[in-house]
Amino acid sequence: MNTIAAELAQTELFQDVPDTVLRMVVEHSAPRDLAAGEVLLAPGRANHHVYLLLSGTLGLHFESLNSPEIRELRKGVSVGEMSIIDDTHPSAYVVAKEASRVFPIHRELVQQLVAETNPVARNLLRLMSQWMKANTQRIVQDRTQIWELTDRANVDGLTGLYNRRWLDNALTRLMAQATKGEQPLCILLIDVDFFKRYNDTYGHQAGDQALMALGDVLKTTVRPYDFATRYGGEEFLVLLPNTTQSEGIAVAERIRRTTEHQALACPDGKPLPGITVSVGLAVSGPDSTAETLVGAADVQLYRAKEDGRNCVRY
Numbered sequence: 001m002n003t004i005a006a007e008l009a010q011t012e013l014f015q016d017v018p019d020t021v022l023r024m025v026v027e028h029s030a031p032r033d034l035a036a037g038e039v040l041l042a043p044g045r046a047n048h049h050v051y052l053l054l055s056g057t058l059g060l061h062f063e064s065l066n067s068p069e070i071r072e073l074r075k076g077v078s079v080g081e082m083s084i085i086d087d088t089h090p091s092a093y094v095v096a097k098e099a100s101r102v103f104p105i106h107r108e109l110v111q112q113l114v115a116e117t118n119p120v121a122r123n124l125l126r127l128m129s130q131w132m133k134a135n136t137q138r139i140v141q142d143r144t145q146i147w148e149l150t151d152r153a154n155v156d157g158l159t160g161l162y163n164r165r166w167l168d169n170a171l172t173r174l175m176a177q178a179t180k181g182e183q184p185l186c187i188l189l190i191d192v193d194f195f196k197r198y199n200d201t202y203g204h205q206a207g208d209q210a211l212m213a214l215g216d217v218l219k220t221t222v223r224p225y226d227f228a229t230r231y232g233g234e235e236f237l238v239l240l241p242n243t244t245q246s247e248g249i250a251v252a253e254r255i256r257r258t259t260e261h262q263a264l265a266c267p268d269g270k271p272l273p274g275i276t277v278s279v280g281l282a283v284s285g286p287d288s289t290a291e292t293l294v295g296a297a298d299v300q301l302y303r304a305k306e307d308g309r310n311c312v313r314y
Contacts, residue, residue, distance in 0.1 A: 004031065008103060011052045013078045021113070031103050034096040036242060037223040039065070040079070041094040047083045049104040052076075056100025061093040065224040072097070084110055095224050098183070098242050158208060159215030162229040167237060170227060171290045174241055178284050185284040186240040186248035189297035190214075190255065193276045193309040195234040202272060209264055210275045217258050222251065237294070245283045245314060252279045252312040260310065278304035281314035 005022040008014045014022060031054060034040060040058065041047055058073040073079065073094070083090045084107045154166035162170070178185035192198070192214060199207035211234065218228035222238060231237040238255070240248050256277055264272040280301025284293050303313040 002026065004103070007054050008052060011054075011076045011078065011103075013050070013052060013081075025105060025109065025113075028106070028109050029104055031101050034100040034102060036096055036098050036100075037225060038096045039093060039224070040096065040102065041083075041090040041092070043089055043091060043093065045089065047080050047090050048107050050078050050080045050084055050107075050110050051102040051104050052078050054101045054103055057097045058100060059095050059097045059225065061095065061224075062091075065093050065095060066219070081110070097225055156215075156230040159211055159230050161215050161218060161236070162227060164230070164232060167229040167231065167239075171239065171294075174239055175284065175288065175290050175293065178241070179286070179288075181242075183242040184244055185288075185293070186243040186245065187282055187293055187297050188238040188240070188248065188252050188255070189231070189280040189282075189294065189301045190218075190236040190238065190277050191279075191301055191305070192234040193278055193305075195275075198273070198275065206264075206266065206272050209266060209272060213262050213264050214259060214275070214277065217255060217262055221254050221258050226251070237297075243283075245281070248281050248283065249312060249314060252281055252314075255279065256310065256312055276310035278309045279312040280304055281312060 002023075004026050005019065008022050008025060009017070014025075034056065040051060053073060053075055055075055057075075058079065059069045060071040060073060060079075061067050062070055070092070079094050080090065082088075154162060156163040174185055177183075192210060195207065195210070198210060211230075214236065215228075215230070218236060218238065222228050223240075225241060226243075227239040229237050229239070238251070240251060243251070256279055259275060259277050262274060264274055266272060278301060280297045280299065280303070282293055282296035282300060300313040304311050307313065
């Protein structure tokens with residue numbers, strides 16, 4: 001048995017399957033690499049494969065990529081089978097949480113395998129799919145209700161980003177995960193340049209519009225598995241799990257450039273001057289704590305201000 005076939009034998013779908021079948025499957029396809037943050041399945045996109053996860057982790061989200069993660073998928077599981085069996089689009093988003101490796105099996109081969117093993121199996125899988133979808137809808141409804149109840153407590157009312165209360169809990173948890181998994185946690189501490197002057201010159205309503213605009217920038221520029229928060233006042237903090245310094249710089253520069261070119265306006269449509277931001281970046285190490293990591297980012301933010309603002313320092 002070759003290496004790929006041996007890996008397939010360890011997945012849930014191919015447990016106790018004869019070697020001849022595994023070799024035949026390997027002849028029809030090859031592993032595919034996924035970058036961190038890459039979307040594998042989406043409700044609005046047709047799917048023609050069942051994917052076996054050979055390494056890495058995937059996140060399952062309903063409704064949108066920004067909705068809470070419903071489930072983490074680990075090595076050995078398969079995804080996409082329900083849309084293949086029912087010949088429909090996927091019912092959820094599946095995104096790579098880290099660099100991952102999957103093995104795609106085309107729908108025609110899946111159907112051939114099921115039919116040749118036992119014709120009843122395909123009917124049974126269809127019934128299971130319908131049952132799972134019904135339960136999925138109930139899970140979505142329950143999750144939505146929970147999310148609506150917790151939303152007010154954890155989300156900033158002005159910007160729609162996570163608030164300081166949420167951050168205090170999440171940062172400690174993400175730091176522990178980073179240390180345990182030996183994966184870097186990168187953070188961006190962002191400050192609106194000369195915000196007091198902007199507020200005093202154009203009024204508090206204009207200041208609110210500026211903060212709301214920055215909130216919109218963060219929502220649209222960070223990756224699906226990142227977290228943007230309002231740290232306090234005109235300061236924002238972005239959490240980038242499993243992110244190196246070079247990857248974090250790319251995200252920070254994207255935020256900085258997008259903010260610089262973001263158009264601002266009063267609620268009545270009257271244009272407002274734009275804003276810029278300064279960004280301090282820090283990456284966790286083996287001995288980092290939440291406090292030291294934020295402190296390191298704060299030092300770099302101070303450097304960015306000293307160097308003229310509208311820049312990223314790390």
